[in-house]
Amino acid sequence: MRDASLSRALLYAVAFLLAFLYLIPLAVVLLNSLRTAEEIVQTSMIGWPRVWAFQNYTAAWADFCIAQTCSGIRPYMLNSALVTLPATLLSTLLGAVAGYAISLWRFKGDTWIFALVTLGVFLPEQMRLIPWTIVLRDVGLTNTLAGLVMIHTVQGLSFTTLFCRNYYIAIPADLMKAAKIDGAGFFRIFYRIVLPLSPPILIVTVIWQFTGIWNEFLYGVTFTTGTQQPVTAALIALSASVADVPQHGVQSAAVVIAALPTLLVYLFGGRYFVRGLTAGAVK
Amino acid sequence: MSRITRRTLLAATGAAAITPIAHAQAVKPRLTAISQWSAGSDGAAITALGKKFEEKGGTWQHSPVPGFTTEMMNKLRAQIMAGDPPACSQLKGPEITAWSKIAPTLNLDAIVAAAGYEKVVAPDLARLHKPGGKWAALPLQIYSTNMLFLSKRAMDKAKADKIPVTWADFNALAEKMKAGGVTYPIANGGTRPDDGQKFEAALAGISPAAYRAACMNLDEKALKGPEMKAAFAQVRKIADWMDPNTAAQHYSTFLSRFVAGDMGIMIQGGWAQGVLLNAGFKLDDFIIAPGPSDNGKPVFLLNADAFIFWQRKEADLQAGQKLMAELVMDPAIQTMYSQITGSIPVRTDVDLSGPGWSDGQRRTASALKEAVAANQAVLSLAHNMAQENGMTAAMIDVITEYVKNRSITPDQAVTRLAEAVEGAR
Amino acid sequence: MSHAAPSPARPLFAGLKRLPEFLVIWVPLLLSAGHVVVFTAWTTWISFTPSTLVPVDGWVGWRNYTNVLATRNWKIAFDNLLIFGAGFVILTALVGLLLAIIIDQRIRGENVLRSIFLYPMAVSFVVTGTVWSWLLNPGMGIQKLVNDWGWTSFRFDWLIDRDMAIWTIVIAGIWQSSGFAMALFLAGLRSVEADLIKAAQIDGAGPVRIYTRVILPTLWPIVIAVMVILLQFAIKTFDLVRALTGGGPGLATQLPALVVYDFMFQRGHLGRGSAAAVLMLLTLLGVLLPYGAWKYYQRRRDARA
Numbered sequence A: 001m002r003d004a005s006l007s008r009a010l011l012y013a014v015a016f017l018l019a020f021l022y023l024i025p026l027a028v029v030l031l032n033s034l035r036t037a038e039e040i041v042q043t044s045m046i047g048w049p050r051v052w053a054f055q056n057y058t059a060a061w062a063d064f065c066i067a068q069t070c071s072g073i074r075p076y077m078l079n080s081a082l083v084t085l086p087a088t089l090l091s092t093l094l095g096a097v098a099g100y101a102i103s104l105w106r107f108k109g110d111t112w113i114f115a116l117v118t119l120g121v122f123l124p125e126q127m128r129l130i131p132w133t134i135v136l137r138d139v140g141l142t143n144t145l146a147g148l149v150m151i152h153t154v155q156g157l158s159f160t161t162l163f164c165r166n167y168y169i170a171i172p173a174d175l176m177k178a179a180k181i182d183g184a185g186f187f188r189i190f191y192r193i194v195l196p197l198s199p200p201i202l203i204v205t206v207i208w209q210f211t212g213i214w215n216e217f218l219y220g221v222t223f224t225t226g227t228q229q230p231v232t233a234a235l236i237a238l239s240a241s242v243a244d245v246p247q248h249g250v251q252s253a254a255v256v257i258a259a260l261p262t263l264l265v266y267l268f269g270g271r272y273f274v275r276g277l278t279a280g281a282v283k
Numbered sequence B: 001m002s003r004i005t006r007r008t009l010l011a012a013t014g015a016a017a018i019t020p021i022a023h024a025q026a027v028k029p030r031l032t033a034i035s036q037w038s039a040g041s042d043g044a045a046i047t048a049l050g051k052k053f054e055e056k057g058g059t060w061q062h063s064p065v066p067g068f069t070t071e072m073m074n075k076l077r078a079q080i081m082a083g084d085p086p087a088c089s090q091l092k093g094p095e096i097t098a099w100s101k102i103a104p105t106l107n108l109d110a111i112v113a114a115a116g117y118e119k120v121v122a123p124d125l126a127r128l129h130k131p132g133g134k135w136a137a138l139p140l141q142i143y144s145t146n147m148l149f150l151s152k153r154a155m156d157k158a159k160a161d162k163i164p165v166t167w168a169d170f171n172a173l174a175e176k177m178k179a180g181g182v183t184y185p186i187a188n189g190g191t192r193p194d195d196g197q198k199f200e201a202a203l204a205g206i207s208p209a210a211y212r213a214a215c216m217n218l219d220e221k222a223l224k225g226p227e228m229k230a231a232f233a234q235v236r237k238i239a240d241w242m243d244p245n246t247a248a249q250h251y252s253t254f255l256s257r258f259v260a261g262d263m264g265i266m267i268q269g270g271w272a273q274g275v276l277l278n279a280g281f282k283l284d285d286f287i288i289a290p291g292p293s294d295n296g297k298p299v300f301l302l303n304a305d306a307f308i309f310w311q312r313k314e315a316d317l318q319a320g321q322k323l324m325a326e327l328v329m330d331p332a333i334q335t336m337y338s339q340i341t342g343s344i345p346v347r348t349d350v351d352l353s354g355p356g357w358s359d360g361q362r363r364t365a366s367a368l369k370e371a372v373a374a375n376q377a378v379l380s381l382a383h384n385m386a387q388e389n390g391m392t393a394a395m396i397d398v399i400t401e402y403v404k405n406r407s408i409t410p411d412q413a414v415t416r417l418a419e420a421v422e423g424a425r
Numbered sequence C: 001m002s003h004a005a006p007s008p009a010r011p012l013f014a015g016l017k018r019l020p021e022f023l024v025i026w027v028p029l030l031l032s033a034g035h036v037v038v039f040t041a042w043t044t045w046i047s048f049t050p051s052t053l054v055p056v057d058g059w060v061g062w063r064n065y066t067n068v069l070a071t072r073n074w075k076i077a078f079d080n081l082l083i084f085g086a087g088f089v090i091l092t093a094l095v096g097l098l099l100a101i102i103i104d105q106r107i108r109g110e111n112v113l114r115s116i117f118l119y120p121m122a123v124s125f126v127v128t129g130t131v132w133s134w135l136l137n138p139g140m141g142i143q144k145l146v147n148d149w150g151w152t153s154f155r156f157d158w159l160i161d162r163d164m165a166i167w168t169i170v171i172a173g174i175w176q177s178s179g180f181a182m183a184l185f186l187a188g189l190r191s192v193e194a195d196l197i198k199a200a201q202i203d204g205a206g207p208v209r210i211y212t213r214v215i216l217p218t219l220w221p222i223v224i225a226v227m228v229i230l231l232q233f234a235i236k237t238f239d240l241v242r243a244l245t246g247g248g249p250g251l252a253t254q255l256p257a258l259v260v261y262d263f264m265f266q267r268g269h270l271g272r273g274s275a276a277a278v279l280m281l282l283t284l285l286g287v288l289l290p291y292g293a294w295k296y297y298q299r300r301r302d303a304r305a
Helices: A001-033 A039-043 A055-064 A074-105 A108-124 A125-139 A145-168 A173-181 A186-197 A199-214 A218-222 A230-237 A248-281 B002-016 B019-026 B040-057 B069-083 B095-100 B109-116 B123-128 B152-157 B165-178 B194-206 B208-216 B226-241 B250-257 B273-277 B313-331 B329-341 B360-374 B387-404 B408-425 C016-047 C061-069 C072-103 C110-122 C125-133 C142-148 C167-192 C194-202 C207-218 C220-236 C239-244 C254-265 C270-304
Strands: B028-035 B059-064 B088-091 B137-144 B147-149 B184-187 B264-268 B284-291 B300-309 B377-379
Touching: A001 A248, A001 C072, A001 C110, A001 C125, A001 C167, A039 A145, A039 A248, A039 B250, A055 A248, A055 B002, A074 A145, A074 A186, A074 A199, A074 A230, A074 A248, A074 B208, A074 C016, A108 C016, A108 C270, A125 A145, A125 A218, A125 B069, A125 B284, A125 C016, A125 C254, A125 C270, A145 A199, A145 A218, A145 C016, A173 A186, A173 B152, A186 C016, A199 A248, A199 B069, A218 A230, A218 B069, A230 A248, A230 B059, A230 C125, A248 C167, B028 B069, B028 B313, B040 B059, B040 B273, B040 B313, B040 B329, B069 B088, B069 C254, B095 B300, B109 B313, B123 B137, B123 B300, B123 B377, B137 B313, B137 B329, B137 B360, B147 B152, B147 B250, B147 B273, B152 B165, B152 B264, B152 B284, B165 B184, B165 B194, B165 B226, B165 B264, B184 B250, B194 B208, B194 B226, B194 B264, B194 B300, B208 B226, B208 B377, B226 B387, B250 B264, B250 B273, B264 B273, B284 B360, B300 B313, B300 B360, B300 C142, B313 B329, B313 B408, B387 B408, B387 C072, B387 C254, C016 C270, C061 C072, C061 C270, C072 C110, C072 C167, C072 C220, C072 C254, C072 C270, C110 C167, C125 C239, C167 C220, C167 C239, C194 C207, C220 C254, C220 C270, C254 C270
Parallel strands: B028 B059, B028 B088, B184 B264, B300 B377
Antiparallel strands: B088 B300, B137 B300, B147 B264, B147 B284
16 A cells, blocks of 8 residues: 555645645735835845735725725725626526526527527627727716626626526426426426526526626726726726836735635635536536 | 917917806816826826815816726727717827817817917927817826936946936946946836837937937838938847846836846936835935937937817816816926926926926926927827827837847848838828 | 427417516527627628727728738737637646546545635736736746746746747636636536446556546546636636736737737727727637537437437
8 A cells, every 4th residue: 555655645745736836826915915015116026025014904905095085995895896796696697597598498599599698708808898888878877887787797698698508408308397297387497496406506607707797807997987996997006107116015905805705705615616517517 | 470370360269169168167167087197196196286176166076097098098988989078188199189080179279378388388299289280188297208317336336427428328338337247237127118218219319300200200211211220229239238037027126126236227207216216215326317319419208198178068067177277287286296296397487496396307307498499309109199009009019029039130120110100001 | 418408499479478588588698699799790890990099980891901910910919829729728628637636536625725726716817917927027036036046047937038928828827727627627527427437446447547548538528618618718818918928028929809909999990900809709710610510410419319
């Protein structure tokens, strides 16, 4: 059994080496979030804090001025939440129903419409920027968070429908048949049979949507104004222009704070994420 | 003579055009503004301007759009397409003319005439803000993009105390620094404007006339002229003295090495002074001088920030626009603004002898005056003052590839640049 | 697949009673598919107009296309997409598979390790690009660190090397996305029938053999799923490059999404930018259509079998 324990040791060595490598970028940001801007400019972007600048966090959270508003990134976090939560829930729910309809209720044209919806996954957002501008103008949602929610819901449907359809297709046809013989309709089957089976895939789509929308910048900065902007815009605002010393310390602290929601989602959702995928999301 | 007549006429029509604004005085002025100035000294300066606006009884609604200039323009485009342009927005250079074609701008001629502003603005600069001959935008502050920042410690290592005047002086100083143990005689960042600044400083310093013809007027002959080749050759020298490891980093990342004398000379805009001071370095860590000029007279590469004013129907916004325009042209406001950002005022009649100004700013201002007198004040290519963005980007493509690739010869670069200009026309 | 179709295609709309169901299915689907179709068609139309700062009507034929195709930016971006697309997709999948196999060995600290490999997915591309621009910078990152430790001839300067710079984006991309690939593969590994492995073990197969002969072959569907998801990342890669290399050194790391954005918004040429976007989508279709055809063929075969 010497061989086995040797290969076991090797396995752990590789695992921890890789874990170490994956953690380096996080470590760099965490260290920078505790260094002053002057120290970073005067030494290097990578380094151990000489003085622990914990005040970076209070500055980033509550004090830093973006334009005339000296409230740190706090209000912007709220904006992001106001966009991300509804858009995530809406796109997930609608995507679940759509995926359910496509996979279990086959109707005329379902293949085509599914192909088109899936194609949406590949459209770069740069290309969609001006069309969305026109749409927002025409529906009267320019410069509103509701406009952003609409955009992210419609775009998110591509992913959520794809994920859910691939998941639901594994639900046995017999189950459906039995339910229909019992006289259950579209919604009843969804509530009684499909939804109870869904948590794994819903966790996957929620995590996916939440992360994607939370981290989105281009639409957030173009389609909102002033103190309505999402936190990604505030982060960029902290990285001052060409004419200024970059505030790397406060900026790193802000990055850490702004990334907390998505990090926590992965930290606590990660286990279910894998479990959800295991349960069939990738068939 | 005819020019004066025309201007008077314009002023008259302008006055007629803004009569409604005069009537609107009764309402509380309000201003919606878009800029990319969100933080740092830029943010502080525009905030101070906003305070002044409020002191005069106005409502100040500034929405900074963080990020690159492109993001700010995306925002502006979205607002214009939605039929809701801001009362005024940050815009600069030839883009003012380009954008003024997609939405109606305010005619500022009467307000400008009333303030006597045109007399105190460099002519090349004034032209940029008058699409179709009418003032639609107002410049706010000026930077020179080709200032030299000499590291005191690097100068000590080189045992040099003379400020270089010509490119030959400059090259000699760099050689001396190299010999004296300065690892990289040129301090630099690796961004596209950074590379562009090296080229424009070289060409304008070698021949302002050639720069004007090639970079500002895109004259085909000038683009292939000997000065272009000489400029690229000078850029190669500069590139060879730079630290190749900077990659795409911002120049400010390397300030410590510059001050320590590990890097010797920065070719940067005047804004670098404020950056150095804000980073905790001292004024006697470095020397500021105008960029090299082979004919000995200062060459000034102009970079000016400006506000463009969009037509609005609301009485309060119109009153706000008038107030804003008056503020922007006010020497006291320009003084306040430049003292925060480290730029110099657009007005050539502002006295910079007071204690709020630095030597660097005084030197820049006098360089501008002399350069204007010698017709050597030209518009910066790297900072989107000489050409519209599409043309600028096509030209910088060639320049940045040249800087980063030693195997491209100056001759090839000249050919490529001329081709790029043709392709982007 | 066909087992999921309980009955032949039914009429879409059978009476008012089914109106809610009809709405709930079709409104989201039509919005989603509709925006894809309309936006793509609109972009295609704009690519034939003389639009600059804002969309305008007009017709310039293929001029925007010839103009974009003639730029070095597009040529470089296109070549890079092939290198980056292939490099990123394949290597990320491989690294993800490696991580999944490691985690699958019932090692201690599985939860912690999985979180560590997965957390980069939570980080925005801008942050990833910025941090890696420090780490990969030879003047202050990994190279400097190793040099300072005493190995002074150590070089890791891909970031400033025109030929290798595109691989720095691959590195950052792997760091960010391999956790996701890992999760998918892990899901696959865990759903392999235990009996299958038992049988192989009884036959005397070693662990390596079990992986290569028994487990990995069952992963094919997952490999495809991983590839598709990574491919859409590769094609959309934008923020990452902008923060990591700025498209440089020179133009060395241009990618199509960058060129599209650059022409549309930085250079004020909506027409040319749209032409670049259409070219990019055509390239994508060149990959997706054969895949779709293959799936279709497979389905037909399965249906017959």
